[in-house]
Amino acid sequence: MAVPSEKLVSRPIEIHADTTGYEDVLTPEALAFLARLHRFAEPRRRQLLEARRQRQVCYDAGVLPDFRADTQAIREGDWTVAPIPAALEDRRVEITGPVERKMIINALNSGAKVFMADFEDSSAPSFANQLDGQVNLRDAVNGTLEYRAPEGKLYRVGPHPAVLVVRPRGWHLPERHITVYGEPIAGALVDFGLFAYHNARALLAQDRGPYFYLPKLEAMEEAALWDEVMALAEDELGLAYGSMKATVLIETLPAVFQMHEILHALRERVVGLNCGRWDYIFSYLKTFRRHRDRLLPDRGQVVMTVPFLKAYSELLIQTCHRRGAFAMGGMAAQIPIKNDEDANDQAMDKVRADKLREVQAGHDGTWVAHPALVPVAMEIFDRHMPTPNQLQLKRDDVKADRDTLIAPCGGTITRAGFDNNVEVALRYTAAWLEGLGCVPIHNLMEDAATAEIARSQLWQWLHHGDLVFTDHAPIDLALFDHALATHTHRLQGSTLPGARRATDAARLLAELTHADELGSFLTLPAYEQLA
Numbered sequence: 200m201a202v203p204s205e206k207l208v209s210r211p212i213e214i215h216a217d218t219t220g221y222e223d224v225l226t227p228e229a230l231a232f233l234a235r236l237h238r239f240a241e242p243r244r245r246q247l248l249e250a251r252r253q254r255q256v257c258y259d260a261g262v263l264p265d266f267r268a269d270t271q272a273i274r275e276g277d278w279t280v281a282p283i284p285a286a287l288e289d290r291r292v293e294i295t296g297p298v299e300r301k302m303i304i305n306a307l308n309s310g311a312k313v314f315m316a317d318f319e320d321s322s323a324p325s326f327a328n329q330l331d332g333q334v335n336l337r338d339a340v341n342g343t344l345e346y347r348a349p350e351g352k353l354y355r356v357g358p359h360p361a362v363l364v365v366r367p368r369g370w371h372l373p374e375r376h377i378t379v380y381g382e383p384i385a386g387a388l389v390d391f392g393l394f395a396y397h398n399a400r401a402l403l404a405q406d407r408g409p410y411f412y413l414p415k416l417e418a419m420e421e422a423a424l425w426d427e428v429m430a431l432a433e434d435e436l437g438l439a440y441g442s443m444k445a446t447v448l449i450e451t452l453p454a455v456f457q458m459h460e461i462l463h464a465l466r467e468r469v470v471g472l473n474c475g476r477w478d479y480i481f482s483y484l485k486t487f488r489r490h491r492d493r494l495l496p497d498r499g500q501v502v503m504t505v506p507f508l509k510a511y512s513e514l515l516i517q518t519c520h521r522r523g524a525f526a527m528g529g530m531a532a533q534i535p536i537k538n539d540e541d542a543n544d545q546a547m548d549k550v551r552a553d554k555l556r557e558v559q560a561g562h563d564g565t566w567v568a569h570p571a572l573v574p575v576a577m578e579i580f581d582r583h584m585p586t587p588n589q590l591q592l593k594r595d596d597v598k599a600d601r602d603t604l605i606a607p608c609g610g611t612i613t614r615a616g617f618d619n620n621v622e623v624a625l626r627y628t629a630a631w632l633e634g635l636g637c638v639p640i641h642n643l644m645e646d647a648a649t650a651e652i653a654r655s656q657l658w659q660w661l662h663h664g665d666l667v668f669t670d671h672a673p674i675d676l677a678l679f680d681h682a683l684a685t686h687t688h689r690l691q692g693s694t695l696p697g698a699r700r701a702t703d704a705a706r707l708l709a710e711l712t713h714a715d716e717l718g719s720f721l722t723l724p725a726y727e728q729l730a
């Protein structure tokens with residue numbers, strides 16, 4: 200008798216988790232919709248991830264990223280993106296945050312123009328976090344979102360909520376709790392698909408729409424896959440072609456060389472590009488992991504005015520405005536500092552300076568991580584951007600060539616910078632394993648992207664041999680092991696987020712840092728251990 204194949208024994212779509220409370224989200228129809236998206240996208244998604252690996256092999260062999268020869272006609276062609284919907288015409292300040300119930304209400308009420316609801320950098324993607332997020336967002340769209348705090352305070356969405364834009368996970372992350380014929384479905388499709396299935400029609404009826412931020416793309420083909428997934432979803436849901444809108448984060452080094460191409464691939468639905476500066480720095484580190492001449496200094500020194508970051512943000516503005524798309528700025532990591540007025544003033548000044556640089560460069564809007572920063576950023580953009588956006592500012596003066604976009608970054612590696620990287624990478628990973636995707640550490644917002652920078656820098660500094668600190672002391676693995684043990688001990692004995700998973704996080708970080716190769720994403724091995 201023939202042995203039944205995997206396809207015959209496993210059911211088309213299965214959930215490997217407790218679904219109590221999610222029955223209205225995980226309906227048979229919604230799951231069938233996810234299965235269709237999966238069957239359509241999965242083979243290509245795998246090819247695209249393989250193409251990323253192949254490109255990295257070339258970079259490791261010494262090849263430098265560059266503009267593509269085969270897409271020159273797109274870069275030089277005369278075309279623009281489709282008109283931008285009225286609800287998104289003024290996005291001067293956008294607040295971002297996890298899809299947690301109270302925070303969604305606070306973000307919608309924050310006075311920001313847009314709320315980017317984040318299933319990605321600020322979410323530890325446990326099944327409960329991602330599904331609770333879907334329930335919360337569905338309630339927000341239906342107008343039934345409320346939250347009663349343990350101390351009794353009732354949270355409700357006010358009369359003028361920010362416009363909702365949802366960020367699904369990147370193409371690389373699987374959702375192991377949902378399988379199709381035994382194969383995990385992409386996290387990106389789960390976050391996008393469930394949100395679209397339950398909310399797209401309702402949003403369009405409210406003069407808003409199914410709007411998305413697309414993270415961590417590395418090539419125009421990855422954008423094209425999103426375009427086709429959205430077109431399929433529109434077709435399945437009976438929506439007009441192009442009604443789903445996308446803003447793409449340019450947050451990888453390979454993608455900066457394909458910004459025209461990415462806009463072109465999504466031209467019927469793209470609204471803008473965004474400078475995802477933290478992942479971009481991480482991507483610079485990863486792309487050049489074998490290039491000793493492009494090591495980065497302490498992450499505190501890698502600010503937006505260093506040549507490679509300045510060139511990236513200005514080229515993004517020029518590219519977007521040439522195509523009629525918005526050029527969104529990024530996130531300053533400062534958050535309000537309680538109980539220290541001077542330190543708080545200094546932090547707010549840094550945010551103001553960052554937002555001033557952005558608006559004067561020609562950005563059409565910016566990001567903040569905390570409601571208290573909305574008026575700070577708003578004041579700068581209102582003063583310097585009297586129009587809803589700056590599409591008219593073409594920035595034809597910008598000349599960002601390949602060499603500037605990958606220019607080495609001067610600076611120093613200090614003991615304090617090394618130690619801070621160990622502490623942040625450990626504490627963030629430990630908090631993430633407990634289910635928290637964004638944590639304040641030393642008064643800075645730390646999320647998956649900033650933690651990736653911290654752990655990649657450690658790897659880079661430790662695997663290029665013979666590097667020394669500013670005081671000439673050698674940077675070596677014994678020092679790392681010692682710092683890791685010290686911070687693990689400290690975290691274990693504290694009441695900080697992550698205390699319960701400190702040992703697991705330390706083990707993971709030690710493995711990643713001692714490994715001969717820089718791992719592609721911290722969150723991939725960490726996901727195996729996420730409760």
Ligand SMILES: CC(=O)SCCNC(=O)CCNC(=O)[C@H](O)C(C)(C)COP(=O)(O)OP(=O)(O)OC[C@H]1O[C@@H](n2cnc3c(N)ncnc32)[C@H](O)[C@@H]1OP(=O)(O)O
Pocket residue numbers: 294295296297301302303305306317320321477478530534535567568569570637638639643644645646648649
């Ligand atoms: C690289 C990138 O991808 S950036 C984008 C991803 N990162 C983010 O989105 C960061 C989002 N920010 C956050 O998660 C939070 O601001 C943190 C974790 C950094 C700090 O949060 P907290 O420690 O709760 O800050 P704090 O105690 O000052 O909060 C005060 C109030 O503001 C609320 N709040 C803080 N940040 C946010 C936010 N981003 N959105 C909505 N509400 C928020 C808190 O819920 C709290 O509400 P309450 O007074 O009603 O209880």
Ligand SMILES: O=CC(=O)O
Pocket residue numbers: 320448450474475476477478479529530648
């Ligand atoms: O997602 C934003 C970033 O800076 O990374």
Ligand SMILES: [Mg+2]
Pocket residue numbers: 320414448450475477478648
């Ligand atoms: Mg990012």
